[in-house]
Amino acid sequence: MSLSICIVGGGMVGAAAAVALAKQGHTITLVENKPIDAVKTLEDEQIDIRVSALNLFSENLLQDLGAWQYVKAARNVQYNRLSVQDHHQAPLVFSNEEIGETHLGHIIENSIIQASIWRAFADLAISIKSDLGPLEGILEHSNTVSVCFSSQTIDADLVIVADGARSKTRELLGIGTTGWQYQQACMGVLIKLDAHEQDITWQEFQPTGPVAFLPMQSPYANLIWYNHEDTLNKLATGSKASLKSAILTHYPELPGDFEILNTAVFPLTRQHANNYSKGRCVLVGDAAHAINPLAGQGVNLGFKDVAQLARSLSKEADVLSALKDYEKKRRIPNLAMMSMMDACYFAFSNELTPLKLLRQGAIAGLNKVSPIKSQMLKYAVGHYL
Numbered sequence: 001m002s003l004s005i006c007i008v009g010g011g012m013v014g015a016a017a018a019v020a021l022a023k024q025g026h027t028i029t030l031v032e033n034k035p036i037d038a039v040k041t042l043e044d045e046q047i048d049i050r051v052s053a054l055n056l057f058s059e060n061l062l063q064d065l066g067a068w069q070y071v072k073a074a075r076n077v078q079y080n081r082l083s084v085q086d087h088h089q090a091p092l093v094f095s096n097e098e099i100g101e102t103h104l105g106h107i108i109e110n111s112i113i114q115a116s117i118w119r120a121f122a123d124l125a126i127s128i129k130s131d132l133g134p135l136e137g138i139l140e141h142s143n144t145v146s147v148c149f150s151s152q153t154i155d156a157d158l159v160i161v162a163d164g165a166r167s168k169t170r171e172l173l174g175i176g177t178t179g180w181q182y183q184q185a186c187m188g189v190l191i192k193l194d195a196h197e198q199d200i201t202w203q204e205f206q207p208t209g210p211v212a213f214l215p216m217q218s219p220y221a222n223l224i225w226y227n228h229e230d231t232l233n234k235l236a237t238g239s240k241a242s243l244k245s246a247i248l249t250h251y252p253e254l255p256g257d258f259e260i261l262n263t264a265v266f267p268l269t270r271q272h273a274n275n276y277s278k279g280r281c282v283l284v285g286d287a288a289h290a291i292n293p294l295a296g297q298g299v300n301l302g303f304k305d306v307a308q309l310a311r312s313l314s315k316e317a318d319v320l321s322a323l324k325d326y327e328k329k330r331r332i333p334n335l336a337m338m339s340m341m342d343a344c345y346f347a348f349s350n351e352l353t354p355l356k357l358l359r360q361g362a363i364a365g366l367n368k369v370s371p372i373k374s375q376m377l378k379y380a381v382g383h384y385l
Contacts, residue, residue: 002026003319006147006156008135008169010035010128012052012110013285013302014162015117019065020310021160022124029154031129031147041115042074048109049190049262051214051222053079053201055105057382058303062116070116075217076108082380083202091202094377104381107201107214107222113299129154138172138281145280158319159281160309165271165290173278179271179290184209185229186293187236187265189247193221195256204252211251221258223247224293229265236263268292270338276327280319284309289334292341300382301337305330 003026007014010032022028054062062068080103085091096104121128133150138159147154147169161169170177198215209226216222225232225247235243240260247254271290276283285302309326316322 001313001318003157003313004155005029005158005160006031006145006154007160007162008147009162009164009167009285009287010114010118011162011164011285012114012117012299013306014160015114015121016061016065016067016303016306017160017162017284017309018126019067019117019120019124020061020306021313022121022126023065024310024314026125026313028124028126029129029156030126031132031149031154033130033132035128035130036115036118038070038115038118038121041111042070042119044111047075047190047216047220047261048111049188049222049264050110051107051188051216052110052113052299053105053107053214054113055300055380055382056101056103057307058300059106061303061307062113065117066120067113067116070119071106071108071112074108074112074116075220076106076112077197077199077215077217078103078106079199079201079215080104081200083200085202085204091204094380098374099377099381101381104377107216109216110299135168135172138169140279157280158313161281161283161287162285163287165269165286167283167287169281170273170283170287173281175278175283176274177271178274179269182268182270182292183228184226185232185265185267187225187227187232187263189223189225189243189260190262191221191223191258191260192219193254193256193258194219195254198255202252206250208250213251213254220261223251225250226268229267232265236265266293270342272335272338276331277323280323282309282323282326288330289338291334291338297337297341297380301334304333304382 005021005026006029007018008031010030018028018030080096081093083091083093132152135149137148139146144155144157145159147159161167163169197218201214203210203212212224214222235246244260269290270292273283273288276288284305291298308329312322312326316325
């Protein structure tokens, strides 16, 4: 079946949905209030502090979409190992060699991922709409749906909601969410690193929250620091010298000296939509699920949503059946990943002696049990949809 599809939101996940479904022969209208010049963005020398750790599944999807060639031509770094450790304990290290892969993924600036997908719009039936004014309503008809903006109404067979965790579209649809604000925030610190390019990303769990190192294309890297929001805001608004001193005090040894370039503090939120669809409207990405960014799985889950939605639409006879199939295939896996991240977050951030001994034993044990460790790694890199 060939459909007219309106996608609200042209970020990484919304743009990926546009390309995937246009390639299936559907006619796409993409509504994005801040359309980008993809070529200019890819050539921009300004480094984006927002990065994603794309796993192998996401890489394969972007290859299928025709976007990966643009990613590879821009800034990116391949990582082959990832490490997890408790404070002052030997780390649990995962390697690409354990699962017979050439690498585990790439760490890429979000702006580059989005721009690369937008470059893939060429020669596809994708119409980009902007400056339509506020979204005022969504009207369901027997076989179509109308998306009403202040200056224009778009009629479609299907509406894909991809406008993020604070989705106005989801709100207008009356789809509720469950979740909570964590008691911590997350600070990203973009640094210029005086060291050769790294191929390992790591996280260390400390009593005040995790700290992490994400390599970027040399000479850059991204430091992630979980702590109380007030503490992080004070560090972010203070001098770079005092922030560097705090990093040297709280972080494990970094691979070289560094210069701080930029900082950003983000709230930590868990949020899950009570339903992924209503009528002919369907949620993808952060509009459906906002996850603790602990293991960088957010955009990877969104890309899995896109792949499954495309698969469901291609095999089901009608839109409503396809949306039911999509929700059935994605809701439980997304919930499982959210719960797994929460379990790790709370277990590793807790200094109760029994729990501390238990997690130390778990890390030591997993280092010795290769089959379980390999299965965990396969799941993390996206071997299973």
